[in-house]
Amino acid sequence: MKTIDVAIVDDEQNVLNSLKRLFRKENYELFFTTNCEKVMHLLSEGEIKVVMSDQKMIGITGIEFLKNIKKQYPRVVNILFTGYADMNMAEDAINEGEVYRFVNKPWNDDDLKSIVRQAVDKYDLEEKNRCLAENINKQNKKLTFLNKKLKNMYDAQKVFTSTLAHELRTPLASIRMALDIVMKQAFGEINNKQEDLLNKAKTNVNRLNRLINDILDLSKMEFEGAQLNFEKYELNSIIQGVIDNQRPLAVEHGLFLRTRLDQKISKVRLDSDRITQVLDNLINNAIKFTVQGGITVISELDALKKQVIICVEDTGMGIPEKDIPKLFKKFQQLAQPQTQSAKGTGLGLVICKEIIHQHGGEIWIKAGIEHGSSFCFSLPIK
Template identity: 35%
Template sequence: MRGPRFFQTVQSKIIIIYVLLILMAMQLIGVYFVRTMERSFIDNFTDSLNKQAYLLAGFAEPYLNASQDAGSATAEGKKSFADLNEIVNNLFNISDAEIQIIDANGLVLTTSLQTQSARIGQKNLQNEVISALQGIKDIESETIDAEGNRRKIVAQPVGEGTKVMGAVYIEASMEPLYGTMNRINKIFLSGTVIALVLTVILGVILSHTITNPIKEITRQASAMADGNFNQRVSVKGPDEIGQLGNAFNHMTNRLKEALSLNEEEKEKLSSVLSNMNDGVIATDDQGKVIVVNRRAKRMLNIGSEDVTDRDISDVLGIPKEQIAKHVSGERQSATIQVADEEEGDFVTIRVVFTPIHRRDIGITGTIAMLQDITEQEKLEDARREFVANVSHELRTPLTTMKSYLEALDDGAIEDPTLAHRFVGVMRNETERMIRLVNDLLHLSRLDSRKAMVSKEPTHIPDMLEEVADRFSFQLDQKDISIQIKVEAGIRDVMLDRDQIDQVLDNLVSNAIKYTPEGGAIVIRARRTEREWLEISVQDNGIGIPRKDLSRIFDRFYRVDKARSRNMGGTGLGLSIAREIVKAHGGTISLESELGHGTRVTFALPVQQMEGEAV
């Protein structure tokens, strides 16, 4: 991450603020100090000039008084002005200043500057002199000469009250004073610069003590953003920065724990979603997919396709309007069908929509639960078909019996021959119903696992020979040959002889029914690679169409319903055979090709505990 520029950092801001504060304070102090010092110097300078003017006025008063008494034309008066001039030049000599003694008429009697000696005897008409001759004291003013130098003028009257004998006029240069002020300003400016340099150095040191912990916290925050929660901020004191560091370390620990818990919960949720038998699709408030588990992808035949950010209506193939109705609660579930490429059939899926609510916001998304109800639908269809088949199987003989009974009641009972034939038909129909009910009871016991498998040592060759003997009459009637082929080494096997005989009877009976005259049936017994006993019954009869093979073991399922019913079958033989084989822990399968015969094979494990419940 690129760092901020220097003037954008907190350190620079602290230094700048610190320097500006010191500079402002120094300027305020400097202005106040310079102004005060300048005023003090000027006042002292003016006061010094006034004091000298007072003193000089005291010295000049006797001379001006004597001059007025004796007359200005006498030699003694001239002598007095010469003495006064000597006093002014020697006693009151002020550097770069002009001192004039002026009489009551405004005439210049003496001056301290030799260059201004020509002005002696001339009138001085300046306002300060006029005011002093009027008896006004402490007159002062400032002026600027032709060379641009600032000068101070003071004037004091000589004499007191109404008797003003003259005036003392002093004009002194103020440049030395301002020169001193300039030197002091330079010294103050140099001190200010030195103070600012020291302030910058101290500001850098001070800002480091503040910004270094902040920089460390910033680095730690960046490390946290990158997922590193192992570093800690060093706390060097109990001040606010130290408290911030402690709070940040505490926050780091809590955040680390929270993220760890979040990751754990996320992994749990991911594991739950991945291993759910139901599909899950989650969307945002716009209906865009944000989460989809593997089961949902398999159910919808999406595979590895990324459906994130796709609209759920496109994924499910349901219009948006219908989804909105489901989410709003009018009808929360919908049923869709998806083509199963592997089975070449359709899968029925129930989709249950549940809105995601957030407080003060409302619906922020939708959860769609996908349930594969294909088997349920098949079971429901099978149940309905089973009920219909049982009803049909029972209705046919009952209808026949009713019609014959009505015929007997109408007078056929009076004809012995006809009555005997009618009673024989009703007996056959009754036996047919008894067989059907017995088969249903047998299947019910097998389904409820109430039937016990009573295993006993059974000689396989003898068992198969006995099966062939039981059907010898039917075989001779249709001129069908039967062969028994038993692999060498197969002798006694533990199994339930009665139930396996029932399986073989059903298989051989079916083979005889659907094999034309002159056909052949082969019964084989062998051991498989897993050391199981495998018995197969194969014929060269009419065979079974490929489309019926998947349902051939279903209850009441017949390939040719009319022909099968006429042959006396109930449609439960293969179903009973399958349940008996399953009760023994074995498997059964059927292979057939239309016009080329059928082979039914079942395999039984030879190692079983005697008396095992099924």
């Protein structure tokens, strides 16, 4: 497609000749003609940025000609050559947007060159804007389409997860009930070997139940976002409550469970159930992966960064440096706990991360610990 920067129409050949001389040094693609039809023909085949026409022509006035162009090719920038007598008409045409500028005859060379240059720049700029707007429009359409697709996928997965959880939970509950009845010897005595097998079955049913609950919990958090009940709580009291609950398990494993709480911490805005869930999982992990020694829960006020930091330290097997990037990812289990019944699902830390992020905090594992491991999280304070 041929592009002409400026087409100049005048029925006087000597005017065209002097204009040719004037624009000789300009680096535009120029086209000179005495014939309006030729310009219309070129426009139908290619692109013309600026049309400059004389008002006085045979068979048609310049304004009529330029109006025609504007009607069919609205992007073209029009310039009108006119004598003083036609001034009012030219002004009307400018006001109606059909003509960009008019030039009085006889013209001033520098003024004319500058007007033509401005007209070409105007065309280029509008073209650029049009392309940009077109691109934005295209991107918008694409985004709307993707958004719709995502929403459909999101809805489908939401239904899938909750249906699946329901379909799994119901038979699982009936298996658990049946196991309980048999284990209570309601239908006759069971021997040690049978009891052993039934215990194993129950452990696995419980594990499966935990897995379903965790998956549901996580997908609910991922799909529905923060559904937290924020209130101001004494953080140290929440920690103490979790410790009291977990102590029997620690004692059972022969481990100490102690605290080092910063008394400067006062009330913190949090969802107490969810923070309890995080502490439960971190302390539970620490107990699961520690054979000797014990667990210390530390709270600390970081007034400078306007946050509190809670760490759960243990004297257990620790986590090799190379495995740290695998933590906080779904279903990542790096080590086997000492007891099979303590085997988890590998979702605990992912859920913790989600909860802490929804509180506006961070969760991490302290690097460079020689013995055991230390999991920490922060909670912002106002």
